[in-house]
Amino acid sequence: MVLGSYTRTDANGGGEAPFSLFVLSAKSPQALKAKATDLADALEGSPLAGARLKDVAYTLVAGRHHFKYRMAIVTGAKEELIALLRTSVEKHRLPGVLRGEVLRDFVARSSIRKCIGDLCSSGGRLPSDPPMIREDLTALAELYCQGYDIPPRELYRQLQPAMIHLPTYPFLRETYWPAPAASDPVSVTDQPVTREGTPALVQEGTLPLVREGTLPLIQEGTSPLVYEEAWEEQPLEEASPFPPSGVWLAFLTSEKYRTALLSAAEQAGCKASVIFIASSEAKEDMASSAAYRLRDQSEEAWITVLRAVRERYGVPDSIFYGYPLEDVASCRDYHALFCLVRAIKREKMNALRFILAGSCNQAASVERCYLESFIGLERTARTILPGTCFRYVLQATTGDGQLVSNGCG
Numbered sequence: 001m002v003l004g005s006y007t008r009t010d011a012n013g014g015g016e017a018p019f020s021l022f023v024l025s026a027k028s029p030q031a032l033k034a035k036a037t038d039l040a041d042a043l044e045g046s047p048l049a050g051a052r053l054k055d056v057a058y059t060l061v062a063g064r065h066h067f068k069y070r071m072a073i074v075t076g077a078k079e080e081l082i083a084l085l086r087t088s089v090e091k092h093r094l095p096g097v098l099r100g101e102v103l104r105d106f107v108a109r110s111s112i113r114k115c116i117g118d119l120c121s122s123g124g125r126l127p128s129d130p131p132m133i134r135e136d137l138t139a140l141a142e143l144y145c146q147g148y149d150i151p152p153r154e155l156y157r158q159l160q161p162a163m164i165h166l167p168t169y170p171f172l173r174e175t176y177w178p179a180p181a182a183s184d185p186v187s188v189t190d191q192p193v194t195r196e197g198t199p200a201l202v203q204e205g206t207l208p209l210v211r212e213g214t215l216p217l218i219q220e221g222t223s224p225l226v227y228e229e230a231w232e233e234q235p236l237e238e239a240s241p242f243p244p245s246g247v248w249l250a251f252l253t254s255e256k257y258r259t260a261l262l263s264a265a266e267q268a269g270c271k272a273s274v275i276f277i278a279s280s281e282a283k284e285d286m287a288s289s290a291a292y293r294l295r296d297q298s299e300e301a302w303i304t305v306l307r308a309v310r311e312r313y314g315v316p317d318s319i320f321y322g323y324p325l326e327d328v329a330s331c332r333d334y335h336a337l338f339c340l341v342r343a344i345k346r347e348k349m350n351a352l353r354f355i356l357a358g359s360c361n362q363a364a365s366v367e368r369c370y371l372e373s374f375i376g377l378e379r380t381a382r383t384i385l386p387g388t389c390f391r392y393v394l395q396a397t398t399g400d401g402q403l404v405s406n407g408c409g
Helices: 029-044 053-062 078-090 110-123 130-146 255-267 299-313 335-347 365-372 374-384
Strands: 020-026 069-075 097-101 247-251 273-278 318-321 353-361 389-397 403-408
Touching (some): 020 053, 029 069, 069 078, 078 097, 247 255
Parallel strands (some): 247 318
16 A cells, blocks of 8 residues: 655635744754755745745744744745845844744743733734734744744634645754774774674774674773772761751661660760651551551651651651661662652751661572662752751661671761
8 A cells, every 4th residue: 555645735715914923943043044044945946936925934833843042034925034034144133033042941921921812813813904913923023032932823713824844953964973093094893702702802093893793892901991880888987877966757667676776876875856657557556656657658648747747846857767677678669768858858857867777688689789779869869858968777687687787878
Protein backbone atom coordinates (compact mmCIF):
# COMPACT_ATOMS: atom_id res chain seq x y z
CA MET A 1 0.00 0.00 0.00
CA VAL A 2 1.33 3.43 -0.98
CA LEU A 3 -0.01 6.48 0.83
CA GLY A 4 0.46 10.08 -0.18
CA SER A 5 0.34 13.21 1.95
CA TYR A 6 -2.96 14.98 2.36
CA THR A 7 -3.47 17.96 0.07
CA ARG A 8 -5.85 20.53 1.44
CA THR A 9 -8.43 21.81 -1.00
CA ASP A 10 -8.88 25.58 -0.95
CA ALA A 11 -12.44 26.38 -0.04
CA ASN A 12 -11.78 30.11 -0.44
CA GLY A 13 -13.52 30.67 2.85
CA GLY A 14 -12.95 33.24 5.48
CA GLY A 15 -11.56 35.94 3.23
CA GLU A 16 -8.21 37.72 3.57
CA ALA A 17 -7.38 40.24 6.27
CA PRO A 18 -5.90 43.62 5.32
CA PHE A 19 -2.98 42.99 7.69
CA SER A 20 -1.42 39.91 9.27
CA LEU A 21 0.93 39.29 12.17
CA PHE A 22 4.10 37.33 11.27
CA VAL A 23 6.19 36.08 14.21
CA LEU A 24 9.63 34.45 14.27
CA SER A 25 11.72 33.19 17.18
CA ALA A 26 14.97 31.35 17.76
CA LYS A 27 17.43 30.34 20.49
CA SER A 28 20.08 32.85 19.36
CA PRO A 29 20.22 36.11 17.39
CA GLN A 30 22.19 34.37 14.61
CA ALA A 31 19.55 31.67 14.24
CA LEU A 32 16.81 34.31 14.16
CA LYS A 33 18.51 36.05 11.22
CA ALA A 34 18.90 32.73 9.43
CA LYS A 35 15.24 31.97 10.01
CA ALA A 36 14.22 35.32 8.49
CA THR A 37 16.39 34.63 5.43
CA ASP A 38 14.97 31.12 4.97
CA LEU A 39 11.40 32.41 5.11
CA ALA A 40 12.13 35.18 2.61
CA ASP A 41 13.73 32.66 0.20
CA ALA A 42 10.74 30.34 0.55
CA LEU A 43 8.24 33.12 -0.15
CA GLU A 44 10.11 34.04 -3.32
CA GLY A 45 10.49 30.44 -4.44
CA SER A 46 8.02 28.11 -6.11
CA PRO A 47 6.79 26.22 -2.99
CA LEU A 48 5.20 29.32 -1.45
CA ALA A 49 4.72 31.44 -4.54
CA GLY A 50 0.94 31.19 -4.36
CA ALA A 51 0.61 30.86 -0.58
CA ARG A 52 -1.90 33.05 1.19
CA LEU A 53 -0.44 35.42 3.76
CA LYS A 54 -2.98 34.40 6.38
CA ASP A 55 -1.83 30.75 6.04
CA VAL A 56 1.81 31.79 6.48
CA ALA A 57 0.97 33.94 9.51
CA TYR A 58 -1.21 31.25 11.07
CA THR A 59 1.45 28.55 10.66
CA LEU A 60 4.12 30.76 12.25
CA VAL A 61 1.93 31.28 15.31
CA ALA A 62 0.27 27.87 15.70
CA GLY A 63 2.83 25.51 14.19
CA ARG A 64 6.08 26.65 15.76
CA HIS A 65 7.64 26.58 19.21
CA HIS A 66 8.46 30.07 20.44
CA PHE A 67 11.94 30.69 21.82
CA LYS A 68 13.81 33.42 23.67
CA TYR A 69 14.80 35.75 20.80
CA ARG A 70 11.72 37.03 18.96
CA MET A 71 10.75 39.18 16.01
CA ALA A 72 7.33 40.28 14.75
CA ILE A 73 6.17 42.01 11.56
CA VAL A 74 2.72 43.45 10.77
CA THR A 75 2.02 43.85 7.07
CA GLY A 76 -0.56 43.04 4.42
CA ALA A 77 1.67 42.77 1.32
CA LYS A 78 3.86 39.85 0.40
CA GLU A 79 6.53 42.03 -1.24
CA GLU A 80 6.78 44.20 1.88
CA LEU A 81 7.09 41.12 4.08
CA ILE A 82 9.97 39.75 2.00
CA ALA A 83 11.73 43.13 1.98
CA LEU A 84 11.40 43.52 5.76
CA LEU A 85 12.67 39.98 6.36
CA ARG A 86 15.78 40.55 4.26
CA THR A 87 16.47 44.01 5.66
CA SER A 88 16.08 42.80 9.25
CA VAL A 89 19.13 40.58 8.74
CA GLU A 90 21.36 43.61 8.12
CA LYS A 91 19.72 46.22 10.36
CA HIS A 92 18.71 45.61 13.97
CA ARG A 93 16.41 48.63 14.25
CA LEU A 94 13.95 48.86 11.41
CA PRO A 95 10.53 50.55 11.10
CA GLY A 96 7.82 47.91 10.94
CA VAL A 97 9.94 45.20 12.62
CA LEU A 98 9.65 44.58 16.35
CA ARG A 99 12.27 42.64 18.28
CA GLY A 100 12.52 41.36 21.82
CA GLU A 101 14.38 39.04 24.16
CA VAL A 102 12.28 37.14 26.69
CA LEU A 103 13.67 37.46 30.20
CA ARG A 104 14.55 34.29 32.06
CA ASP A 105 12.26 35.09 34.99
CA PHE A 106 9.39 36.31 32.81
CA VAL A 107 5.94 35.61 34.26
CA ALA A 108 2.83 36.34 32.21
CA ARG A 109 0.21 38.47 33.92
CA SER A 110 -3.40 37.37 33.82
CA SER A 111 -4.69 40.89 33.19
CA ILE A 112 -2.51 41.26 30.09
CA ARG A 113 -3.61 37.82 28.88
CA LYS A 114 -7.16 39.06 29.01
CA CYS A 115 -6.19 42.10 26.95
CA ILE A 116 -4.53 39.78 24.41
CA GLY A 117 -7.81 37.94 24.01
CA ASP A 118 -9.63 41.21 23.31
CA LEU A 119 -6.96 42.27 20.82
CA CYS A 120 -7.19 38.91 19.02
CA SER A 121 -10.93 39.32 18.59
CA SER A 122 -10.32 42.71 16.99
CA GLY A 123 -7.20 41.91 14.97
CA GLY A 124 -8.55 38.75 13.37
CA ARG A 125 -11.79 40.15 12.05
CA LEU A 126 -12.61 40.72 8.41
CA PRO A 127 -11.66 44.04 6.75
CA SER A 128 -13.88 46.65 8.29
CA ASP A 129 -11.48 49.08 9.89
CA PRO A 130 -7.93 48.45 8.52
CA PRO A 131 -6.14 51.15 10.60
CA MET A 132 -7.64 49.79 13.81
CA ILE A 133 -6.74 46.20 12.84
CA ARG A 134 -3.14 47.20 12.18
CA GLU A 135 -2.94 49.01 15.50
CA ASP A 136 -4.30 45.98 17.37
CA LEU A 137 -1.89 43.60 15.61
CA THR A 138 1.03 45.91 16.41
CA ALA A 139 0.07 45.78 20.08
CA LEU A 140 -0.01 41.97 19.87
CA ALA A 141 3.42 42.05 18.22
CA GLU A 142 4.86 44.08 21.08
CA LEU A 143 3.39 41.69 23.68
CA TYR A 144 4.72 38.69 21.75
CA CYS A 145 8.24 40.12 21.76
CA GLN A 146 7.96 40.58 25.54
CA GLY A 147 7.23 36.86 26.02
CA TYR A 148 3.47 36.48 25.82
CA ASP A 149 1.84 33.75 23.73
CA ILE A 150 -0.66 34.61 21.01
CA PRO A 151 -3.71 32.29 20.87
CA PRO A 152 -4.01 31.41 17.16
CA ARG A 153 -7.59 30.16 17.24
CA GLU A 154 -8.87 33.40 18.70
CA LEU A 155 -6.79 35.52 16.34
CA TYR A 156 -7.82 33.68 13.15
CA ARG A 157 -11.30 32.50 14.09
CA GLN A 158 -13.06 34.32 11.24
CA LEU A 159 -10.34 33.97 8.61
CA GLN A 160 -10.28 30.13 8.43
CA PRO A 161 -6.56 29.79 7.62
CA ALA A 162 -4.73 26.54 6.81
CA MET A 163 -1.51 25.04 8.14
CA ILE A 164 1.13 24.95 5.37
CA HIS A 165 4.71 23.78 4.99
CA LEU A 166 7.28 26.40 5.97
CA PRO A 167 11.07 26.26 6.46
CA THR A 168 12.09 24.44 9.63
CA TYR A 169 14.44 25.65 12.35
CA PRO A 170 17.87 26.75 11.01
CA PHE A 171 20.28 24.55 12.93
CA LEU A 172 23.93 25.57 13.12
CA ARG A 173 25.10 22.61 10.99
CA GLU A 174 28.38 22.46 12.87
CA THR A 175 30.34 19.21 12.96
CA TYR A 176 32.85 18.20 15.59
CA TRP A 177 35.51 15.59 14.82
CA PRO A 178 38.80 14.99 16.63
CA ALA A 179 41.65 16.25 14.48
CA PRO A 180 44.36 13.63 13.76
CA ALA A 181 48.02 14.39 14.42
CA ALA A 182 49.67 16.39 11.66
CA SER A 183 52.83 14.28 11.60
CA ASP A 184 51.36 10.79 11.43
CA PRO A 185 48.64 9.59 9.11
CA VAL A 186 45.44 8.14 10.47
CA SER A 187 45.88 4.45 11.17
CA VAL A 188 43.10 1.95 10.83
CA THR A 189 43.00 -1.15 12.97
CA ASP A 190 40.76 -4.11 12.43
CA GLN A 191 42.30 -6.63 14.77
CA PRO A 192 39.46 -8.34 16.67
CA VAL A 193 39.46 -8.82 20.41
CA THR A 194 41.08 -12.11 21.43
CA ARG A 195 39.66 -14.52 23.94
CA GLU A 196 42.11 -13.22 26.50
CA GLY A 197 40.70 -9.73 25.96
CA THR A 198 43.84 -8.24 24.33
CA PRO A 199 42.83 -6.27 21.21
CA ALA A 200 45.04 -4.30 18.85
CA LEU A 201 46.98 -1.26 20.02
CA VAL A 202 46.83 2.18 18.46
CA GLN A 203 49.98 4.13 17.72
CA GLU A 204 50.53 7.28 19.71
CA GLY A 205 49.16 10.41 18.07
CA THR A 206 46.79 8.60 15.71
CA LEU A 207 43.04 8.43 15.58
CA PRO A 208 41.56 4.92 15.76
CA LEU A 209 38.87 4.22 13.20
CA VAL A 210 36.94 1.24 14.46
CA ARG A 211 35.36 -1.13 11.99
CA GLU A 212 32.26 -3.06 12.91
CA GLY A 213 32.98 -5.90 15.30
CA THR A 214 36.44 -4.65 16.32
CA LEU A 215 37.77 -2.82 19.36
CA PRO A 216 41.05 -0.84 19.47
CA LEU A 217 42.94 -0.20 22.69
CA ILE A 218 45.20 2.58 23.83
CA GLN A 219 48.93 2.07 23.37
CA GLU A 220 50.66 -0.08 25.96
CA GLY A 221 52.00 1.96 28.87
CA THR A 222 49.11 4.44 28.83
CA SER A 223 45.74 4.33 30.53
CA PRO A 224 42.35 5.86 29.70
CA LEU A 225 40.87 8.64 31.83
CA VAL A 226 38.20 7.07 34.01
CA TYR A 227 36.29 9.19 36.51
CA GLU A 228 34.98 7.23 39.45
CA GLU A 229 33.58 8.39 42.76
CA ALA A 230 34.85 6.28 45.64
CA TRP A 231 34.43 6.39 49.41
CA GLU A 232 35.90 4.48 52.29
CA GLU A 233 34.82 3.70 55.81
CA GLN A 234 36.36 5.86 58.52
CA PRO A 235 36.18 5.72 62.30
CA LEU A 236 33.82 8.10 64.02
CA GLU A 237 35.33 11.45 64.90
CA GLU A 238 36.35 12.03 68.49
CA ALA A 239 33.84 14.85 68.77
CA SER A 240 30.53 13.61 70.09
CA PRO A 241 27.66 13.61 67.60
CA PHE A 242 25.27 14.27 70.49
CA PRO A 243 24.48 17.88 71.38
CA PRO A 244 24.97 18.72 75.06
CA SER A 245 21.30 19.70 75.38
CA GLY A 246 18.20 20.48 73.39
CA VAL A 247 15.53 18.30 71.77
CA TRP A 248 16.16 15.11 69.79
CA LEU A 249 13.58 13.72 67.39
CA ALA A 250 14.22 9.98 66.95
CA PHE A 251 12.34 7.85 64.43
CA LEU A 252 12.65 4.48 66.16
CA THR A 253 10.11 1.81 67.03
CA SER A 254 12.06 -1.05 68.66
CA GLU A 255 12.69 -0.83 72.38
CA LYS A 256 16.14 -2.32 71.78
CA TYR A 257 17.34 0.57 69.62
CA ARG A 258 15.64 3.18 71.77
CA THR A 259 17.51 1.93 74.82
CA ALA A 260 20.78 1.85 72.87
CA LEU A 261 20.31 5.44 71.71
CA LEU A 262 19.52 6.71 75.20
CA SER A 263 22.50 4.80 76.62
CA ALA A 264 24.89 6.24 74.02
CA ALA A 265 23.59 9.75 74.67
CA GLU A 266 24.03 9.33 78.42
CA GLN A 267 27.60 8.06 78.04
CA ALA A 268 28.38 11.12 75.87
CA GLY A 269 27.06 13.42 78.58
CA CYS A 270 24.07 14.48 76.51
CA LYS A 271 21.13 15.82 78.51
CA ALA A 272 18.84 16.38 75.56
CA SER A 273 15.19 15.39 75.58
CA VAL A 274 14.58 12.51 73.17
CA ILE A 275 11.16 12.24 71.48
CA PHE A 276 10.46 8.88 69.85
CA ILE A 277 8.16 8.44 66.86
CA ALA A 278 7.05 4.91 65.99
CA SER A 279 6.53 3.81 62.40
CA SER A 280 3.10 3.17 60.95
CA GLU A 281 3.81 -0.57 60.72
CA ALA A 282 4.68 -0.94 64.39
CA LYS A 283 2.60 -3.19 66.62
CA GLU A 284 0.54 -1.66 69.37
CA ASP A 285 2.72 -2.99 72.19
CA MET A 286 5.90 -1.64 70.53
CA ALA A 287 4.44 1.78 69.79
CA SER A 288 2.78 2.27 73.17
CA SER A 289 5.88 3.81 74.77
CA ALA A 290 6.51 6.19 71.89
CA ALA A 291 5.36 9.78 72.16
CA TYR A 292 3.94 9.76 68.61
CA ARG A 293 3.12 7.28 65.89
CA LEU A 294 2.78 7.73 62.14
CA ARG A 295 -0.57 6.75 60.69
CA ASP A 296 1.05 5.96 57.31
CA GLN A 297 4.11 6.85 55.23
CA SER A 298 2.54 9.73 53.29
CA GLU A 299 3.87 13.28 53.38
CA GLU A 300 0.71 14.49 55.11
CA ALA A 301 1.26 11.98 57.92
CA TRP A 302 4.79 13.29 58.46
CA ILE A 303 3.48 16.86 58.50
CA THR A 304 0.86 16.01 61.12
CA VAL A 305 3.48 14.51 63.45
CA LEU A 306 5.96 17.34 62.92
CA ARG A 307 3.33 19.96 63.68
CA ALA A 308 2.39 18.19 66.90
CA VAL A 309 6.05 18.05 67.95
CA ARG A 310 6.65 21.71 67.13
CA GLU A 311 3.58 22.89 69.04
CA ARG A 312 4.76 21.12 72.18
CA TYR A 313 8.57 21.08 71.98
CA GLY A 314 9.48 23.61 69.30
CA VAL A 315 11.95 22.93 66.47
CA PRO A 316 14.22 19.95 67.36
CA ASP A 317 17.98 20.40 67.41
CA SER A 318 18.69 16.96 65.93
CA ILE A 319 16.82 14.32 63.95
CA PHE A 320 17.72 10.64 64.04
CA TYR A 321 16.16 8.54 61.26
CA GLY A 322 16.63 4.94 62.36
CA TYR A 323 13.83 2.91 60.77
CA PRO A 324 16.34 1.13 58.45
CA LEU A 325 18.08 -0.20 61.59
CA GLU A 326 14.92 -2.09 62.53
CA ASP A 327 13.64 -3.05 59.08
CA VAL A 328 16.17 -3.79 56.33
CA ALA A 329 13.39 -3.63 53.71
CA SER A 330 13.00 0.10 54.36
CA CYS A 331 16.44 0.63 52.79
CA ARG A 332 14.92 -0.37 49.45
CA ASP A 333 12.10 2.15 49.61
CA TYR A 334 13.23 5.77 49.86
CA HIS A 335 9.73 7.20 49.56
CA ALA A 336 9.24 7.55 53.32
CA LEU A 337 12.53 9.40 53.77
CA PHE A 338 11.82 11.78 50.88
CA CYS A 339 8.38 12.50 52.34
CA LEU A 340 10.02 13.29 55.68
CA VAL A 341 12.53 15.70 54.10
CA ARG A 342 9.79 17.48 52.15
CA ALA A 343 7.63 17.72 55.27
CA ILE A 344 10.53 19.27 57.21
CA LYS A 345 11.01 21.79 54.41
CA ARG A 346 7.32 22.69 54.29
CA GLU A 347 7.02 23.05 58.07
CA LYS A 348 10.35 24.94 58.35
CA MET A 349 11.69 22.56 61.00
CA ASN A 350 15.29 22.52 59.82
CA ALA A 351 17.29 20.83 62.55
CA LEU A 352 21.00 21.45 63.06
CA ARG A 353 21.79 17.74 62.60
CA PHE A 354 20.15 14.97 60.60
CA ILE A 355 21.54 11.46 61.11
CA LEU A 356 20.62 8.60 58.78
CA ALA A 357 21.16 5.13 60.27
CA GLY A 358 20.75 1.72 58.70
CA SER A 359 21.78 -1.93 58.98
CA CYS A 360 22.27 -4.79 56.56
CA ASN A 361 23.33 -8.43 56.44
CA GLN A 362 27.00 -8.68 55.48
CA ALA A 363 26.34 -11.81 53.43
CA ALA A 364 23.69 -10.08 51.30
CA SER A 365 25.58 -7.83 48.90
CA VAL A 366 22.37 -6.33 47.49
CA GLU A 367 21.29 -5.19 50.94
CA ARG A 368 24.65 -3.52 51.48
CA CYS A 369 24.34 -1.70 48.16
CA TYR A 370 20.98 -0.32 49.20
CA LEU A 371 22.39 0.69 52.57
CA GLU A 372 25.39 2.46 51.06
CA SER A 373 23.08 4.45 48.81
CA PHE A 374 22.34 6.54 51.91
CA ILE A 375 25.38 8.54 50.85
CA GLY A 376 23.53 9.70 47.74
CA LEU A 377 20.39 10.38 49.75
CA GLU A 378 22.37 12.53 52.11
CA ARG A 379 23.59 14.73 49.26
CA THR A 380 20.12 15.04 47.78
CA ALA A 381 18.59 15.98 51.11
CA ARG A 382 21.35 18.53 51.69
CA THR A 383 20.18 20.52 48.68
CA ILE A 384 16.64 20.64 50.10
CA LEU A 385 17.74 21.52 53.63
CA PRO A 386 20.95 23.51 53.09
CA GLY A 387 21.25 24.63 56.72
CA THR A 388 21.29 21.09 58.13
CA CYS A 389 24.42 19.00 58.74
CA PHE A 390 23.79 15.45 57.48
CA ARG A 391 25.59 12.40 58.85
CA TYR A 392 25.07 8.69 58.27
CA VAL A 393 25.77 5.51 60.25
CA LEU A 394 25.99 2.21 58.38
CA GLN A 395 26.03 -1.08 60.29
CA ALA A 396 26.84 -4.52 58.82
CA THR A 397 25.88 -7.67 60.73
CA THR A 398 26.02 -11.44 60.22
CA GLY A 399 23.02 -13.63 59.71
CA ASP A 400 22.61 -14.21 63.46
CA GLY A 401 22.72 -10.47 64.21
CA GLN A 402 26.36 -10.14 65.36
CA LEU A 403 28.02 -6.84 64.51
CA VAL A 404 30.68 -7.02 61.79
CA SER A 405 31.56 -3.37 61.04
CA ASN A 406 30.39 0.19 61.46
CA GLY A 407 30.73 2.97 58.95
CA CYS A 408 30.21 6.62 59.79
CA GLY A 409 30.39 9.75 57.77
